[in-house]
Amino acid sequence: MAETIPTTMGAVVIEGPRRAARHWVPTPEWGEDEVLIRVEGCGVCGSNLPAWEGRPWLRYPLPPGSPGHEGWGVVVRAGKQVTSVALGDRVSFLSDRAFADYATASPAALCVLPASLAKSPFPGDALGCIMNIFRRSQIRAGQKVAVVGAGFIGAGLVALASRVGAHVAAVSRRPWALDLASRLGAKETFVMGDDDFATVRALMDFSGGEGFHQAIEAVGAQRTLNLASQLVATQGRLVIAGQHQDGLRQVDLQSWNTRGIDVINAHERNPGHRVAGMRAAADAVCSGALDLTESITHRFELADVASAFTMLEQRPEGFLKAVLSP
Ligand SMILES: [Zn+2]
CATH class of the missing domain: 3.90.180.10 (Medium-chain alcohol dehydrogenases, catalytic domain)
Incomplete structure (x- = not known):
């Protein structure tokens, strides 16, 4: 039986420059050509810093889950038109709302992760x-x-x-x-x-x-x-x-x-190329060409988002990459 989806979920909200917390917000609706993913984690990326530090053109609060874009998790609901993935598939996905318990994505924005990566964090976009x-x-x-x-x-x-x-x-x-x-x-x-x-x-x-x-x-x-x-x-x-x-x-x-x-x-942001990159990365991690054991150095819960961003900003000794998990 499909797992129950709560109507509200935890999500990071950046409320203003250097202010962020976990809020309770409605779980997102998924369209007929989308899936709902129970997020296992999302990488904290250097490109998140402008949102955290503040820029004149940003309007706060930012949308819930933003700007988390290196998410991975499990497909828990699929719209009627979705045929390429199944419930229970573990995927990395493109979405910029992935600092949250749940996120939606279209099948074209997914990379299904092989079973051998079941234990591994996978900040796919990075x-x-x-x-x-x-x-x-x-x-x-x-x-x-x-x-x-x-x-x-x-x-x-x-x-x-x-x-x-x-x-x-x-x-x-x-x-x-x-x-x-x-x-x-x-x-x-x-x-x-x-x-x-x-x-x-x-x-x-x-x-x-x-x-x-x-x-x-x-x-x-x-x-x-x-x-x-x-x-x-x-x-x-x-x-x-x-x-x-x-x-x-x-x-x-x-x-x-x-x-x-x-x-x-070389840092292009075309969605098709990003998904192709994630698939190549899944192969590389499976084959051992890319080993994440030492390079994902810190893990935080969503509620500790401010600590994660502060660490990203200060890059202390021993810090390479943090992931945020529900
Ligand atoms: Zn990134």
Whole structure:
């Protein structure tokens, strides 16, 4: 028998800048071409920070569950027109209301998770990002790859690139994150101190002087964009994986031109590509290519949402990725 669906549910509501709590709200209705998912968890993402910190164009309170977009859970109701998933399927899904007990999604926005992942948290959209960035980077065995930023996305890219036989250098301000990058396969790690010139020089030495086939910028800041740009070899690829959310950027186009580098914007948000990325991620986690054991570092209940956002903002030692669960 199908499980009972309560009429009200817990959901995170961001009430204003740096104010959030779990509220009780109506459980969402699902349409004939939608499913209702009992959420097991949702990743807390760097792109959530503007909603938490406040921006002039945001109207508070935000809708319940927003901006949680890395949800996974179990399909508990399906509309009449839905044929591609069944009740009880465990899925990751695209929805930006997933900081809640329940969420709705259309079948096209779902990735059914294999039974072998039953115990694993699966912040699908973040994992899909890693897979899509990796695919666009076109990294092959023997290439030299620099990953600038060793957060959740950067760490995943270090693991995938190392696994295909690339020589990976990881760069971060946080020694703790670099230790993890080493365990995930990085050949060398570089602490990003105050002197970016020295950091670039050390990395260029590691590359043998000619630079890297791929330099992946996985932070989303002007400074790391500058740094990664300088590492790319002639006709190499600058892969922009960070989310640059806080304004325009300046680039040294002359230097890009003279080296003839390819610049890849790898953090695309097309829904079809995001779902394809989630499916690739499910395969990668099943096969062991992507191991989340060390990279999901914190778990919070919905009621502790403020602590989760504060931690995301401060990124203390030992923090890589948090998930929120009902
Ligand atoms: Zn995200």
